[in-house]
Amino acid sequence: MTDALTTVAASAPSMALRYAAAFFLVVVGIGLIYALVRAGGTLKSADKLLADVDGEVVPLLKQATETLDGLNTELDKVDVVMSSVVEVTEKVDQTTRAVESAVTVPARKAAAFGAGVSQAVSSFFSRGGDAGEPTDEAAGAEHAAATDRDAAGADASAGPRRPETGASAATAVGMSGHEAAVPHEGTAARPATPGAGTTADTTDETSEVSGG
Amino acid sequence: MRLWGTLLFGTALAGAGLARYVRDRSQTTGQSYLTVLRQLPSEARRGYGEVRRRAQLAVGDGLQAARDRDTRVDRALTSAAPHDTAPAS
Numbered sequence: 260m261t262d263a264l265t266t267v268a269a270s271a272p273s274m275a276l277r278y279a280a281a282f283f284l285v286v287v288g289i290g291l292i293y294a295l296v297r298a299g300g301t302l303k304s305a306d307k308l309l310a311d312v313d314g315e316v317v318p319l320l321k322q323a324t325e326t327l328d329g330l331n332t333e334l335d336k337v338d339v340v341m342s343s344v345v346e347v348t349e350k351v352d353q354t355t356r357a358v359e360s361a362v363t364v365p366a367r368k369a370a371a372f373g374a375g376v377s378q379a380v381s382s383f384f385s386r387g388g389d390a391g392e393p394t395d396e397a398a399g400a401e402h403a404a405a406t407d408r409d410a411a412g413a414d415a416s417a418g419p420r421r422p423e424t425g426a427s428a429a430t431a432v433g434m435s436g437h438e439a440a441v442p443h444e445g446t447a448a449r450p451a452t453p454g455a456g457t458t459a460d461t462t463d464e465t466s467e468v469s470g471g
Numbered sequence: 472m473r474l475w476g477t478l479l480f481g482t483a484l485a486g487a488g489l490a491r492y493v494r495d496r497s498q499t500t501g502q503s504y505l506t507v508l509r510q511l512p513s514e515a516r517r518g519y520g521e522v523r524r525r526a527q528l529a530v531g532d533g534l535q536a537a538r539d540r541d542t543r544v545d546r547a548l549t550s551a552a553p554h555d556t557a558p559a560s
Contacts, residue, residue, distance in 0.1 A: 363548060367541055367544045370540055370541070370544055371540045371541040375536050376533060378536030379536075380529070382525075
């Protein structure tokens with residue numbers, strides 16, 4: 260009996276711990292059941308939500324795919340159109356350049372030709388006043404030379420020929436006083452016909468003196 | 472007949488021109504007609520040389536003026552041409 264009481268006395272704390280553990284396990288089990296029930300409800304809601312999203316997103320994705328396909332098709336067409344536009348632009352640019360060169364070059368040549376002809380005509384006729392008709396002074400000098408020549412002709416017929424000065428010889432053949440002072444002015448400017456003026460003038464003078 | 476008529480007309484025309492020239496020259500210089508006629512070849516040579524000299528100078532001036540105008544037009548067209556200012560990508 261004593262041993263039984265000793266055993267009971269010795270195992271009393273152990274029994275209390277066991278009851279406490281059993282109670283704890285029961286409470287934990289109840290909590291777990293509650294948590295699992297709530298988690299099941301949440302998962303059910305999530306499953307429903309996913310089902311709804313799946314039912315709505317898939318058609319949207321199909322529509323987006325179709326839209327992108329159409330957009331790609333339109334972009335291909337735009338690419339073709341842009342290629343054509345680039346080709347047309349290049350052709351227009353080439354045509355513009357051709358027209359520009361076809362118009363500009365003759366215009367430049369015509370302008371240059373017109374300016375050249377105008378300047379040449381102006382220069383030709385502006386120089387005509389310098390060495391054209393003899394002036395009154397030159398006419399007077401020629402008249403004096405003619406008088407000297409007539410006198411020289413009379414002297415030649417009467418006796419030996421009187422030598423003439425350079426100025427009178429020059430004026431006797433139609434040269435002005437300025438030309439007589441600068442005898443080689445004309446010949447220096449006329450290298451293609453050397454002596455066409457002075458030599459011929461001298462020849463004419465000689466023939467004139469001998470003849471008249 | 473037509474040839475002879477043309478020749479006759481041309482000769483008359485040339486003679487009239489020559490007579491007018493001799494008369495004007497005689498009145499201008501006071502020389503006799505014979506003197507003017509004797510000086511006619513030298514005057515012709517002198518006139519020919521003068522015209523040739525003036526023609527050469529005029530041709531030179533014309534060429535220079537044409538070059539200047541061409542240069543000015545070229546410069547104007549170059550300055551008026553559009554320039555590529557877009558940055559290269």
